[in-house]
Amino acid sequence: MTIETTRDIAQLDRFLTSIFEGLPIAPGTICRIAYQFLENWGVRVTDENRGWIERRSEKSYIREWSSGTKETNDAIEKATREADLGGNSFLNTMVATTAVKALLEMYEPGRRIRICDVGTGAGDTISAILDSMQSYRLQDIVKQCSFYLIEPSVDRLRHATRRLEKHGIIERRVKPEFIGMGTTEGRIFGDLKDGIFDLIVSSAVFHHLSFPTYLNRINDKLTNDGALIIGDWYTTIWQHPAYMVPVLQGIGAEQERIVEFERFFNLDTHNIRELDGKLRLEQKEANKRMYDYIFHMVREMKTLKVRSQLLLFEAHESVDDRLGKLERAGFEISVERLRESTVMKSIVSGFEPGGERPYLSLFRKKHDIAGVIPVKKKVST
Amino acid sequence: MKSTPPPGKAPTIDSRRTEDEIVELDTALCDVTRGRGIKLGSVAKLASGNLGRWGIDLTDENRRFVYGRSQQFYDRDTQERIDYEFSAGTDIPSHTIDRIELETSMARTMGQLVNEILLTLVEGKETLKVLDLVARHGHLTVQTTIHAQMDDRMTELHRNVEFLLLDTSAKRLRDAERILNSTQNRYETTTEKDEVFLKNSADGSFDVVMSLGHFHNKAFLGDYLRELKRVIVPGGALVVGDFYSNLWRSPYLVRNLLRGLALEDKRLGLFEEIMKGYCKQPSNSGITNSELVAGDTHLQDWIETAKNLGTISRTARPPLYLLKGHRTSREMVDELTHAGFEIDKGKLSSAFPKMRSEPLRRITSGSDFAVVMVAKR
Numbered sequence: 001m002t003i004e005t006t007r008d009i010a011q012l013d014r015f016l017t018s019i020f021e022g023l024p025i026a027p028g029t030i031c032r033i034a035y036q037f038l039e040n041w042g043v044r045v046t047d048e049n050r051g052w053i054e055r056r057s058e059k060s061y062i063r064e065w066s067s068g069t070k071e072t073n074d075a076i077e078k079a080t081r082e083a084d085l086g087g088n089s090f091l092n093t094m095v096a097t098t099a100v101k102a103l104l105e106m107y108e109p110g111r112r113i114r115i116c117d118v119g120t121g122a123g124d125t126i127s128a129i130l131d132s133m134q135s136y137r138l139q140d141i142v143k144q145c146s147f148y149l150i151e152p153s154v155d156r157l158r159h160a161t162r163r164l165e166k167h168g169i170i171e172r173r174v175k176p177e178f179i180g181m182g183t184t185e186g187r188i189f190g191d192l193k194d195g196i197f198d199l200i201v202s203s204a205v206f207h208h209l210s211f212p213t214y215l216n217r218i219n220d221k222l223t224n225d226g227a228l229i230i231g232d233w234y235t236t237i238w239q240h241p242a243y244m245v246p247v248l249q250g251i252g253a254e255q256e257r258i259v260e261f262e263r264f265f266n267l268d269t270h271n272i273r274e275l276d277g278k279l280r281l282e283q284k285e286a287n288k289r290m291y292d293y294i295f296h297m298v299r300e301m302k303t304l305k306v307r308s309q310l311l312l313f314e315a316h317e318s319v320d321d322r323l324g325k326l327e328r329a330g331f332e333i334s335v336e337r338l339r340e341s342t343v344m345k346s347i348v349s350g351f352e353p354g355g356e357r358p359y360l361s362l363f364r365k366k367h368d369i370a371g372v373i374p375v376k377k378k379v380s381t
Numbered sequence: 382m383k384s385t386p387p388p389g390k391a392p393t394i395d396s397r398r399t400e401d402e403i404v405e406l407d408t409a410l411c412d413v414t415r416g417r418g419i420k421l422g423s424v425a426k427l428a429s430g431n432l433g434r435w436g437i438d439l440t441d442e443n444r445r446f447v448y449g450r451s452q453q454f455y456d457r458d459t460q461e462r463i464d465y466e467f468s469a470g471t472d473i474p475s476h477t478i479d480r481i482e483l484e485t486s487m488a489r490t491m492g493q494l495v496n497e498i499l500l501t502l503v504e505g506k507e508t509l510k511v512l513d514l515v516a517r518h519g520h521l522t523v524q525t526t527i528h529a530q531m532d533d534r535m536t537e538l539h540r541n542v543e544f545l546l547l548d549t550s551a552k553r554l555r556d557a558e559r560i561l562n563s564t565q566n567r568y569e570t571t572t573e574k575d576e577v578f579l580k581n582s583a584d585g586s587f588d589v590v591m592s593l594g595h596f597h598n599k600a601f602l603g604d605y606l607r608e609l610k611r612v613i614v615p616g617g618a619l620v621v622g623d624f625y626s627n628l629w630r631s632p633y634l635v636r637n638l639l640r641g642l643a644l645e646d647k648r649l650g651l652f653e654e655i656m657k658g659y660c661k662q663p664s665n666s667g668i669t670n671s672e673l674v675a676g677d678t679h680l681q682d683w684i685e686t687a688k689n690l691g692t693i694s695r696t697a698r699p700p701l702y703l704l705k706g707h708r709t710s711r712e713m714v715d716e717l718t719h720a721g722f723e724i725d726k727g728k729l730s731s732a733f734p735k736m737r738s739e740p741l742r743r744i745t746s747g748s749d750f751a752v753v754m755v756a757k758r
Contacts, residue, residue, distance in 0.1 A: 073478075081556050081559075081560070084563060086523060089485045089488075089520075089524075090523060090527050093489055093527045094527055094530070097528060097531035097532075101531070122482070124482070127482065127486060128486075128489060131486050131489045131490055132489070132493070134739075134742065135489075135490055135494070136737055137738065137739065163479070163482070166745045166746055166747070167744075168743045168744045168746050170746045350531060360530075363563035364564055366563050367563070
C-alpha cells in the first residue's frame with residue numbers, strides 16, 4: 001500500500017509513534033528520513049506533497065536541535081565512543097585538513113577568500129580549520145578570510161562567533177571576518193549572491209537534511225573554482241522498515257509491537273537478507289556500527305535526568321547515494337576530472353589508489369560509516 | 382603548635398613546616414568545604430612553587446613528606462574517578478564545554494606537531510616509538526593518526542610508528558583500543574601508574590613522549606621531567622599540551638573562587654581565619670596579561686562546572702577537588718629548562734626542520750590558559 005496525502009502521512013507518523021510508545025526514544029516523523037527511501041516505507045513523494053514533507057522534516061530537526069542540552073550532547077559523544085566511532089572531533093579534523101589543502105591552492109596575496117560553514121553549531125568545524133591553519137603558520141591566509149557561519153540557533157551562533165574570535169591564530173590588529181547567519185524556513189543562504197563562496201564546508205550536518213534541495217543552493221553559491229568539503233556519517237539502515245526491526249528488538253520493544261510493525265509493512269525474514277545482499281562489506285559494517293551507536297545512545301538517554309528530545313529517524317544514506325545527489329545538483333564527482341582541477345590537486349592524492357569515488361574514509365575503509373567527500377562545481381566546457 | 386624558624390631566617394606569619402603542621406592545615410581546610418560536592422583538597426597538591434604563598438615552608442626535612450602526600454592524594458583522586466566511571470558507566474562531568482573544546486584543539490595541534498617531528502626523526506630508523514602519557518580515551522593518539530592520513534608522507538611514516546598508550550584505567554584504554562582498531566596504526570596499551578612505568582623503562586625507550594592535560598596534576602615536576610628526559614632518546618621530543626593558570630598562587634584568589642561557588646560567609650570567614658596573613662590581595666607585578674586572563678578563565682570554568690554539576694543525575698559521584706598543580710606556561714618552560722630540555726625556538730626549528738608549526742602555541746589568543754609546547758631532549 002502506498003500513501004500520498006498529507007493526512008495519510010500524518011496517520012503513518014501516529015502509527016510509528018504508537019509503536020515506540022513507552023520506549024526510551026521516539027521515532028520522530030517519517031519525513032525525517034532521506035526522501036529517496038520514503039517509497040520503501042510506503043510514502044510516495046509527489047509535487048503536491050513534497051513541500052509539506054520538506055517543511056515537516058525541517059521543523060522536526062530544528063525543534064530537536066533547539067532543545068539540545070550539554071547532557072544530551074555528552075550522551076551522544078559517549079555513545080559514539082562506545083560504538084568505536086570516536087566522535088565528531090575526528091571528522092572535524094579530517095574536514096579541516098582537507099579544507100586547508102584547498103585553501104593553500106586558492107591563496108593569492110590580497111585575495112579575499114570567503115568560507116562558509118553550513119550548520120556551524122558551536123563552531124567546531126571552523127575551529128578545526130583554524131587549528132590546522134595555525135599549525136601550518138597560515139596567519140597570512142587567515143587575515144584574508146571571511147567566515148560565514150550558518151546556524152539556525154541564535155545562541156549557538158553567538159557562542160561560535162565569540163569562541164572563534166578568540167582563537168590563537170587571530171592577531172589583534174587584523175582579524176578575519178566572522179559573519180553569523182541564521183536560517184529562516186530553510187532558506188540557508190538568505191539573500192547572498194550566487195558564486196560568492198570559495199569554500200563551503202559542512203561536518204555531520206547533511207544527514208539531517210531529507211531533501212537534496214540544499215545541494216542546488218550550495219552549488220549556486222560556490223564559485224566555479226570553489227570547493228565543497230563534506231564530512232558526514234553514512235549508513236543505509238533508514239532505507240527500509242525491515243532495518244528497524246533489530247532496532248525495536250534492541251531497545252526493548254515488546255514482541256506484539258514488533259509483530260504489529262512487521263505486519264503493517266508486510267515484512268518477512270527475507271527482507272534484510274535481500275537488502276544486505278546488495279551491500280558491500282564496508283556498508284554492512286557501517287550499518288552494524290550504526291546499530292551499536294543507537295543502542296548505546298538509547299542506554300545513555302535512560303540515565304538522563306530530563307527526558308531527552310532526541311529522535312530516532314535521521315536522513316543518513318550511503319556514500320554512493322550522496323555522490324549521486326551531488327552529481328545531479330551539478331557537482332563533479334569523477335575522480336579523474338577532479339585530479340585535473342587546481343584546487344583539488346593535493347586533496348585527490350589522498351584518495352585510495354584505483355579508487356573510483358571522491359571519498360576519504362575516516363577509518364581507512366574498514367567500514368564506510370564516516371568520511372569526507374571533497375568535490376567542486378561541474379563546469380561545462 | 383607552630384615551630385620556630387631556623388636562626389638567621391625571618392619568621393613567616395604562621396608558616397607551617399613540620400608534618401604535623403601541614404596535616405593540621407589540611408584538616409582545618411577540610412572544614413571549609415565539608416559536605417560540599419566541590420572541595421578544596423590538600424595543599425600538598427599545589428605546584429611546589431606556590432607552597433610558600435600558602436604558608437608552607439618547603440625544607441629539605443619535609444620535602445619528601447610533602448611530595449609523598451601530594452602523590453597519595455592525586456592517586457586517590459584518580460582512583461575515585463575511575464571507580465565512579467566503572468560503577469556509573471560514565472565519566473564524571475568535571476569540565477565545561479569550553480574546556481573540552483580547548484582540549485580538542487590542543488590534541489589536534491599536538492597531533493600535527495608530533496607528526497612533523499617524527500618526519501625528522503625517521504631518517505635512518507626502522508621504528509619510531511611514541512608514548513601517549515596518561516592517554517585516557519586515546520583522543521591524542523587518534524588525532525595524531527587522523528592528521529597523518531591526510532598527507533602521503535605521513536601516511537607512509539606511520540607504517541614505522543608504534544604508539545604506546547599508558548593509563549591507570551583499563552576501561553579508558555579499552556575505549557581507545559576500540560577506535561584505534563579501526564585505523565591501520567600499530568599500537569599497544571598498558572595499564573600502569575606513570576611513575577612506576579617510567580621507572581621501569583630503559584633509557585631512550587621513546588622517540589617522542591606526548592602528554593595532554595596531565596602535568597597540572599604533578600605538584601613536583603623536577604624529578605618527573607628528569608625521568609621523562611631519561612626515557613626519551615637524545616634528540617627526541619616531549620610534546621606537552623596543558624592548562625596553565627595562576628589561580629592557586631594565592632589564598633586570596635581561592636577565596637574569590639569560593640565566593641563565586643556560593644560558599645556561605647561563615648565558611649569564607651573560616652577560610653580567612655585559617656589562612657590568616659596569606660589572604661591579602663596579591664600584587665600583579667610581573668604577571669603578564671595573558672596569565673591574568675588565564676586565571677580568570679580558570680575561575681569562570683570552575684563556576685560553570687559547579688552549575689553543570691547541579692543538572693546532572695546524582696549517582697554517588699566522587700567530589701571534585703580545587704587545589705591542583707597548575708602553574709603558568711613560563712613556570713613550565715623554567716621547569717623544562719632546569720630538567721635539561723631544550724626549549725629555545727630557534728634551536729628547536731633547527732633540530733626539527735620539518736616542523737612547520739610554532740613550538741610554543743597559545744590556543745586562545747591573549748590567554749595563557751591552554752598552551753602546547755615542544756621540548757627537545
